[in-house]
Amino acid sequence: MKRNPETFSRAYFKTTSTCEDALNNFSESYNSAIEKARALPLVEMLETIRRQAMLRIDVRKKESLKHKGKFSLKVGKVIAIEELHRKYCRIYPGPTGQFEVKEKSVSYKVNMKSHTCACRRWDLSGIPCRHALRVVQDKKTYMTEDLISHWYLTSTRQAQYSDNIKPMNGMKFWNASGEETIEPPARDKSKRRKKNHAKRMKSVHESPMKGKKVTQHSRTMHCSRCGLAGHNSLGCSNGGVPLKPRPPKKKAKTQQMVDSVSLDVGEGPSQPSLSSVTFD
Known part of the structure; x- marks a missing residue:
């Protein structure tokens, strides 16, 4: 209440704008x-x-x-949501075009002629509310399309954008006023916007950044020849230890395709050599 609800609350909105956005x-x-x-x-x-x-x-x-x-996409979405709730409503006929619609324990007065409802959804948005849609469902004399505001018509939208801002010549063709050119005010160096600092560099104990290689920090090297720690196979001084062959590297995908094809096709005098076949 300290901020004056008349400036933001739907309870004080006028219905002439046909917009319920807050x-x-x-x-x-x-x-x-x-x-x-x-x-x-x-x-x-x-x-x-x-x-x-x-x-x-x-x-x-x-x-x-x-x-x-015929109407904008918003109309279809709003009506689809309201139709889910109209099954909980019950109407009581009154004078011509007027109905009392009860939803659960609350009753609302609906005027089909003036397109108004006590819930104010229809008044503010221009789209029939669940109470008006219940009247349309029970009374076949009304059509939903006739109850929607003309502001949602596709023809109205096309008319709004049918004309555009007229083009004009550039500043080169403008008549000089003879007045002094307005320059931007000088800015104090201390008030300039600070440059964005670089992202924080992660330490070796944190997960590595994307695109960076994993360091060897806090990792113990083992020799592939003798299996002892602290050196590699090039600096191994343990004599009499047989050299362990390195595990074969994984074949490239292209070579695997060649091998698989050669196994399926087999070798024969009438078949071409697969060593000359290239795969893109």
């Missing part, structure tokens, strides 16, 4: 889109935003022309 996602998206433009001087900033708006309108125009439904 979020600031629009401003967040706008600020994100013009983030680079805001760092430019005033005139260049406005020109960049204008061109971004031209591109965005053109993209929305193409999307609206591709949509084949």
Whole structure:
């Protein structure tokens, strides 16, 4: 209550905008889109935003022309959710176009002529709520499409993006005003943005970073000849110990394919030599 709920609570929203959103996602998206433009001087900033708006309108125009439904996709999603709850409603007819719809233990007044309901979902969004959909289900005289606001029509969306911002000549063709050029204010070095520091280097006891080789730290070397620790086979001084052959390395995938083919085909005078066959 200290923050004045009239500025953010749906209870105080007007129904003329046909929008029930109580979020600031629009401003967040706008600020994100013009983030680079805001760092430019005033005139260049406005020109960049204008061109971004031209591109965005053109993209929305193409999307609206591709949509084949009568209403936007949001309408179908909202109605599908509300239809799941209308089975818990029961209607009581009143005067012409007016009904009392009871959901569990709460009753709501629905006016089908003025497209209003006491729950205010229909009033705020322009899309029929579960109580109005229950009336449509029981009374066959109403159609769901007739109860949806015209703002959700595909034709309305196409009309909104039918026109775009007019193009204009660049700054080269502008008439000089004769006034001084507005320069950005000087910034104190101490107030400049600090550079991003490099990521923390992990110690040898932590998991290695991606792309880095594992170090030999805290690992004990063993000789492949005598098996003792502290040296390798090149520096082995233990005489009389037979040399242990190294384990064969894994064959390459190409060589394995050649070997498998040679075993399946076999050798014969009419068959070509597989040693000259290459595999990509």
